[in-house]
Amino acid sequence: MSDNLLELKGVHTHIGAYHILHGVDLVVPRGQLTMLLGRNGAGKTTTLRTIMGLWHASQGTVRFAGNDITALPTPQIAGMNIAYVPENMGIFADLTVKENMLLAARKARNAAQMDTTRLEWIFRLFPAVEKFWNHPAGKLSGGQKQMVAVARAIIEPRDLLIVDEPSKGLAPAIINNMIEAFDQLKKSGVTILLVEQNIHFAKRLGDTVAVMDNGQVVHAGSMAALAEDEALQRSLLGLAL
Known part of the structure; x- marks a missing residue:
């Protein structure tokens, strides 16, 4: 290899x-x-x-x-x-942070099916994701949106x-x-x-x-x-x- x-x-x-x-x-x-x-x-x-x-x-x-x-x-x-976070972040502004994350979690049909252990790890990396979990993503600051964008990219394990x-x-x-x-x-x-x-x-x-x-x-x-x-x-x- x-x-x-x-x-x-x-x-x-x-x-x-x-x-x-x-x-x-x-x-x-x-x-x-x-x-x-x-x-x-x-x-x-x-x-x-x-x-x-x-x-x-x-x-x-x-x-x-x-x-x-x-x-x-x-x-x-x-x-x-492979996960890609573009320069414009690609956040869905009208959806909540949770809904943005769920879209990327292909193995989950609803938030309850998302990997809890992985979510807790992501929350430790990006506390703002947990803090604004039920907030519209478009209302977040630029830094918070960037955290959501990266968190969404790694909601499932990536190579x-x-x-x-x-x-x-x-x-x-x-x-x-x-x-x-x-x-x-x-x-x-x-x-x-x-x-x-x-x-x-x-x-x-x-x-x-x-x-x-x-x-x-x-x-x-x-x-x-x-x-x-x-x-x-x-x-x-x-x-x-």
């Missing part, structure tokens, strides 16, 4: 007339948290959406757990125990969790809470691919890192090594971590 749970090789993605990804090579090792970094417009979100089949690669391959998923439809990809900018627009205290939650998720054995702009977030959590520019991965390696090399940071990201 490969040490890499997810592998992209030579992936190109076109959106209409636009050629966004130009041969992306990316590996996500099992049981680790991989950071996907890069300037705005580098192709990070397009990479995540291509993995999930929301946009299909026009060339190259996407392999998950050894299986070619390049041309599969999104529901089938999600059914392989791979893909999250697009979980700390975007959040207050520092909530970011620290989110860092602790992802650290616990990582320790539970979940493989995580994370797009992030918050450098503190990246340094605290990342095991491995891939840096994108102009639709390609231009650097891949240890997050700790990148965090220690200011010259490399400036050349890749235009700033020092």
Whole structure:
């Protein structure tokens, strides 16, 4: 069995007339948290959406757990125990937090059938989910919605969790809470691919890192090594971590 749970090789993605990804090579090792970094417009979100089949690669391959998923439809990809939290979080605003969670719990037809042990674990990770359980999700703050979005993604055990900018627009205290939650998720054995702009977030959590520019991965390696090399940071990201 490969040490890499997810592998992209030579992936190109076109959106209409636009050629966004130009041969992306990316590996996500099992049981680790991989950071996907890069300037705005580098192709990070397009990479995540291509993995999930929301946009299909026009060339190259996407392999998950050894299986070619390049041309599969999104529901089938999600059914392989992959959860995706988009940048806009995808919260159903008119539904309660409980109803949002129930939609993702495919084995439960009602709240009473949800795994109580797992729910209690999620409540410890994200206390706001329990606190606002019966509140309309649309009434929550941005940070609370983000917690609900991640909690919903892990209401059932996942092999791979893909999250697009979980700390975007959040207050520092909530970011620290989110860092602790992802650290616990990582320790539970979940493989995580994370797009992030918050450098503190990246340094605290990342095991491995891939840096994108102009639709390609231009650097891949240890997050700790990148965090220690200011010259490399400036050349890749235009700033020092």
